[in-house]
Every structure is written in C-alpha cells, then in structure tokens.
Amino acid sequence: MTYEFWYWNGIPGRGEFVRLALEAGGIPYRECAREQGVETSDLVADMTADRPHPPFAPPYLVAGDMTISQTANILLFLGERHGLAPADLAGRLWVNQIQLTIADMVAEAHDVHHPIASELYYEEQKTEARRRAEHFREHRMPKFLGYFERVLSRPGGWIADGGRWTYADLSLYHLVDGLLYAFPKRMSTLARDYPQVMALHERVSNLPELQAYLTSGRRLPWGDGIFRHYQELDGN
Amino acid sequence: MTYEFWYWNGIPGRGEFVRLALEAGGIPYRECAREQGVETSDLVADMTADRPHPPFAPPYLVAGDMTISQTANILLFLGERHGLAPADLAGRLWVNQIQLTIADMVAEAHDVHHPIASELYYEEQKTEARRRAEHFREHRMPKFLGYFERVLSRPGGWIADGGRWTYADLSLYHLVDGLLYAFPKRMSTLARDYPQVMALHERVSNLPELQAYLTSGRRLPWGDGIFRHYQELDGN
Numbered sequence: 362m363t364y365e366f367w368y369w370n371g372i373p374g375r376g377e378f379v380r381l382a383l384e385a386g387g388i389p390y391r392e393c394a395r396e397q398g399v400e401t402s403d404l405v406a407d408m409t410a411d412r413p414h415p416p417f418a419p420p421y422l423v424a425g426d427m428t429i430s431q432t433a434n435i436l437l438f439l440g441e442r443h444g445l446a447p448a449d450l451a452g453r454l455w456v457n458q459i460q461l462t463i464a465d466m467v468a469e470a471h472d473v474h475h476p477i478a479s480e481l482y483y484e485e486q487k488t489e490a491r492r493r494a495e496h497f498r499e500h501r502m503p504k505f506l507g508y509f510e511r512v513l514s515r516p517g518g519w520i521a522d523g524g525r526w527t528y529a530d531l532s533l534y535h536l537v538d539g540l541l542y543a544f545p546k547r548m549s550t551l552a553r554d555y556p557q558v559m560a561l562h563e564r565v566s567n568l569p570e571l572q573a574y575l576t577s578g579r580r581l582p583w584g585d586g587i588f589r590h591y592q593e594l595d596g597n
Numbered sequence: 598m599t600y601e602f603w604y605w606n607g608i609p610g611r612g613e614f615v616r617l618a619l620e621a622g623g624i625p626y627r628e629c630a631r632e633q634g635v636e637t638s639d640l641v642a643d644m645t646a647d648r649p650h651p652p653f654a655p656p657y658l659v660a661g662d663m664t665i666s667q668t669a670n671i672l673l674f675l676g677e678r679h680g681l682a683p684a685d686l687a688g689r690l691w692v693n694q695i696q697l698t699i700a701d702m703v704a705e706a707h708d709v710h711h712p713i714a715s716e717l718y719y720e721e722q723k724t725e726a727r728r729r730a731e732h733f734r735e736h737r738m739p740k741f742l743g744y745f746e747r748v749l750s751r752p753g754g755w756i757a758d759g760g761r762w763t764y765a766d767l768s769l770y771h772l773v774d775g776l777l778y779a780f781p782k783r784m785s786t787l788a789r790d791y792p793q794v795m796a797l798h799e800r801v802s803n804l805p806e807l808q809a810y811l812t813s814g815r816r817l818p819w820g821d822g823i824f825r826h827y828q829e830l831d832g833n
Contacts, residue, residue, distance in 0.1 A: 413751075414691045417698045417744050427687050431697040433669075438690055451663050454670055455650045461667040462653045468704060476712050476725065478732035489712065489725050496714035508653050515649075 364390040365423035367404060372586035373535075375432045375467070376420040381531040382436055384574035386443045390422075392579070433460045436528045445528040447521050459512065459520050459529040463536050466505045470539065471587045473497045473594060483591070494594035498547045502540070506555045509533060513557035518564070526565065533558070534565035539588030546595045600626040601659035603640060608822035609771075611668045611703070612656040617767040618672055620810035622679045626658075628815070669696045672764045681764040683757050695748065695756050695765040699772050702741045706775065707823045709733045709830060719827070730830035734783045738776070742791045745769060749793035754800070762801065769794070770801035775824030782831045 366383065368376030383390045394404050408416050416430030422438070429435050437457055440446030446456040476493040477486040512520060520529045537558060541548050552559050566575065574580055583590070602619065604612030619626045630640050644652050652666030658674070665671050673693055676682030682692040712729040713722040748756060756765045773794060777784050788795050802811065810816055819826070 414687070414694070415744075415747060416694075417701075417741075427690070429690055429694065431694045434690055434694045434697055437693065438686075450674075451650070454663070454665055454674055457673065458650070458652075458665065458667045458670045461670055465653075465704075468701075472708065472712075477729050478736065480732065480736055489728070492725070493713050496716065500714065500716055505653075508651075511651060 362389075362425060364388065365393050366390045366420065367393050367407065367423070368420040369401065369404065370394050370399065371581070372584055373581045374420075374586045377535055377581070378432050378463075378528075378532045379420050379422065379435050379439070380579070381535055381571070381574075382439050382445055382528040384579075385526070385531055385568060385570040386439065386445050387570065388439065388443055394419075433457065433464055436460055436532070440528050447523055447527070452521050452523070456521055456527045456529045459509075460532055462505070462508070463529065463532045466501070466536060467539075467587060469497060469501055470536075470543065473543075474589050474591060483589070487593075490591075490594060495596075498544065498596060502544070502547060502551060503554070506551060506558055509558050509561075510555045513561055518557065518560065526568065530561060530565055531571075534562050537562040538566075539583065542583040543588040543590050544595045545590070546597050550597050598625075598661060600624065601629050602626045602656065603629050603643065603659070604656040605637065605640065606630050606635065607817070608820055609817045610656075610822045613771055613817070614668050614699075614764075614768045615656050615658065615671050615675070616815070617771055617807070617810075618675050618681055618764040620815075621762070621767055621804060621806040622675065622681050623806065624675065624679055630655075669693065669700055672696055672768070676764050683759055683763070688757050688759070692757055692763045692765045696768055698741070698744070699765065699768045702737070702772060703775075703823060705733060705737055706772075706779065709779075710825050710827060719825070723829075726827075726830060731832075734780065734832060738780070738783060738787060739790070742787060742794055745794050746791045749797055754793065754796065762804065766797060766801060767807075770798050773798040774802075775819065778819040779824040779826050780831045781826070782833050786833050 364383070366379065368374060393399070404419060408419065408421065412428045414428050416428060418430070420432060420435060421428055421430035422435050429438050440456060441453070446453055473494045474483050474490050475481070475486060476489045483490065517524055519526055520533065521527050565571065600619070602615065604610060629635065640655060644655065644657065648664045650664050652664065654666070656668060656671065657664055657666035658671045665674050676692060677689070682689055709730045710719050710726050711717070711722060712725045719726065753760055755762055756769065757763050801807065
C-alpha cells in the first residue's frame with residue numbers, strides 16, 4: 362500500500378519528521394499536496410472533508426480506510442507497522458515518550474519567534490520574541506539537550522536498545538538540525554557540552570538509508586517554518 | 598500490581614489527566630509525592646535517579662520495571678492495559694490523536710499566562726500575557742473547541758465508537774473544566790456554540806466511576822497550575 366501523506370506545501374515543518382521515517386524506512390508514499398500543487402485552502406478542504414477520524418491540523422497520513430494525524434501518532438503507527446521502533450511494550454513506549462519530548466521542544470522552538478500568536482507576523486511580536494528567545498537559549502536549550510544527552514549516553518548510542526535507529530532518532534536528528542539552523546551561535550557554544558547529541562546528528566545524517574532523500578529535491582531547505590533564523594534571536 | 602504515580606505536590610497539573618484515568622478505571626495506584634510529603638527537590642532526585650528510561654518531567658508512572666512518562670504516553674499504556682480505549686488499531690490511534698490534540702491546547706492554555714518563560718513569575722510577563730490571552734480567546738479557543746465539537750457530533754456522543762468513555766473523554770472533560778475555571782466569561786459566551794463539548798463535560802462529571810474521586814480530597818482544586826484565573830486575561 363502506498364500511503365497518502367498530506368502536509369502544507371513549501372516548508373519542512375512537522376511533516377518532515379514523518380517524511381524522514383517514511384524515507385529511511387523505504388516506505389512508499391505520495392506527497393499529495395506537493396504533487397497536486399495544492400494550495401492552503403485546498404488542503405484545509407481535504408482535511409475537513411467528511412472522515413470518521415478528522416485531523417485537527419496537518420500532517421496526516423491516509424492509510425487505506427484510516428486517516429491518522431498528530432506527528433507522534435503517525436510515527437507510532439509507522440513504527441509498529443514497519444519496525445521503526447522496538448516491538449516490545451517497554452521499548453515502544455520509550456520511543457513514543459522521547460518523540461513526545463522532541464515534540465515539546467519543537468513547539469517551544471516555534472514559539473520563540475511567535476510567542477504571542479501564530480496568526481500574527483513575526484514583525485508584530487518581535488519585542489516579545491527577543492525576550493522569549495533569551496530564556497529559550499539560556500534555560501530551555503540546555504535542559505532539553507542535557508536530557509537527550511543523558512538518553513544517548515548508554516551503550517550503543519541510539520535512543521532504544523537493539524543497536525539501530527528508531528523513528529525517534531531520526532526526529533532528534535531533525536530537531537538538532539533545526540536548532541543548528543535557527544541558533545547557530547548558541548549551538549556552537551552548547552555543542553561541546555552535548556557530544557552524544559551531536560554524534561547522533563552526525564550519524565543519522567550519514568545513514569545509508571537516508572542519502573538518496575537528503576540529497577534530493579524532496580528534502581526542503583529550512584525557511585519560514587518552525588525553525589527560523591533571526592540574528593536578533595540568536596546569541597552565544 | 599499497584600502503580601506508583603509521581604507528580605508535583607499541590608496542583609492538579611498534567612498529573613490530573615492520569616489520575617482521572619486511574620480513578621475512573623478503578624486501577625490501584627499510590628500518589629507517591631503526596632503520600633511521602635515529597636518536596637520539589639526530592640521529586641527531581643527520584644526522577645533523575647538511575648533508570649533505563651528516565652523521564653524529562655513529571656508526571657511519570659512506575660509499573661514494575663518500567664518507568665513511563667509523558668502524559669499521553671502514560672495514558673496510551675493505561676488505555677491498552679486496562680481497556681480504557683478501543684483495542685483495535687484505528688480506535689487506539691484515534692484516541693491517542695485526540696489526547697495529543699488536547700495536550701496541545703493544554704500547553705497553549707498554560708502559555709497564555711506564561712508567554713515568555715516558565716521560570717518567570719506571571720507578574721514579570723503580564724503585559725505579554727494580556728496580548729497572548731486576547732488571541733487565545735479570539736482564535737484558539739474557538740478553533741480547538743470547534744474541532745472537539747465536530748469530533749463529538751457523531752452517534753453516541755463519546756470520542757470513540759463503542760458506546761463508552763475512553764481516557765481521552767476524561768481528559769477532554771478536564772480540559773473544559775480548566776477552561777471554565779480560567780476563562781469563565783469567555784466560556785459563557787462560547788458554551789452555546791459547542792453543545793456537544795459541554796454535554797461531554799457534564800456527562801463525565803456524572804460518571805458513577807468518578808463520583809467517589811471527584812468528591813474526595815484527592816481531587817485537588819484549581820489554583821496556580823496550568824489553568825489559572827486572572828480576571829485581566831478573561832473577557833467575553
């Protein structure tokens with residue numbers, strides 16, 4: 362079965378966490394909105410069409426009769442069905458737990474440049490963004506990265522036992538990649554404190570399973586999505 | 598097996614979503630931090646003790662050898678193990694999806710009074726909070742509540758098929774309860790547009806399985822947690 366994958370056109374966004382799992386897992390999918398040149402309004406129309414399990418927002422995956430949304434939920438499904446996470450209960454919950462913690466940091470990274478409202482432009486909340494960014498860089502980045510460092514500081518260097526990557530390793534790679542893009546100065550200071558996290562980033566970027574994708578046009582560049590680079594929000 | 602449940606003392610917080618499932622499911626658990634009069638620092642010490650699967654933050658549940666954290670992940674576990682969610686794949690993912698959407702709104706409700714940083718007092722971010730609250734009341738509350746209304750507007754009036762509550766129904770009840778506490782004015786305007794959501798809130802509050810808990814001292818009152826009532830952040 363070829364999955365139908367739906368996400369906003371033009372930014373990696375939350376969709377990218379799902380794409381990485383599909384690509385590294387060698388799982389056939391169609392990037393529907395991009396393929397069909399679908400605009401925002403059409404995607405909203407598709408999403409709100411009559412479905413037994415409607416999504417609140419993209420990304421969502423259509424798998425036969427099922428429509429599955431919420432990034433971590435899609436990954437839970439793909440992990441179980443395609444062996445992208447351990448099959449045992451403890452391992453499965455552990456990988457989901459890390460994915461949800463990654464999702465928490467992703468949401469906070471977004472709110473750095475949109476601390477007041479998603480529906481306003483960055484320029485309309487610049488003052489507040491500066492203040493939030495300071496706290497994010499100072500407190501939240503070390504807190505989250507320190508946690509992931511601890512998680513990875515076990516034999517093997519992957520998130521779960523089993524000697525191989527899971528979908529959460531791919532997501533952590535992408536999160537770190539986003540942080541490197543948005544906060545290059547801060548990350549150059551922090552990187553030395555989190556060698557395992559940086560090694561994971563490097564290791565995933567070199568996975569043979571991902572090379573074709575990472576060098577293809579399908580991997581969208583960073584831009585005006587969740588992770589944004591504004592010089593005034595970065596700092597050592 | 599009696600689960601050991603850990604959460605900060607004194608506020609309902611994210612722990613309450615787990616408590617409601619444990620209580621309504623008749624599942625034995627110990628409220629460890631409260632029972633032991635544990636302070637914040639001791640809870641942090643317990644949490645960061647050497648565990649194969651360390652939590653990033655409370656709540657967490659110790660189930661024999663396993664330590665499970667992230668609210669939605671704990672509920673996923675309890676749902677599977679104790680039949681608090683459908684057993685089939687589509688139903689299980691659907692309930693998880695709704696739980697994650699509830700979690701998104703919970704995080705946004707928190708950030709209304711803490712738009713800049715969790716580690717600052719409300720008083721240090723009052724100006725920004727006022728601005729964020731305006732957008733939350735105007736845009737986000739109708740968006741989320743409208744979605745939940747749609748979810749509940751199916752025969753049965755529960756989130757999943759099967760004619761009974763799931764853990765996500767309990768969580769939605771608690772979310773609405775928090776909104777009624779924090780934004781009474783706004784909710785009195787919105788309630789009439791979301792009759793199914795309000796009916797769900799009423800129905801869960803009357804569940805026979807929850808009566809002993811809801812009238813006990815174990816159900817903590819709202820206070821200075823995720824949902825806070827500041828008059829200046831509410832409005833019609």
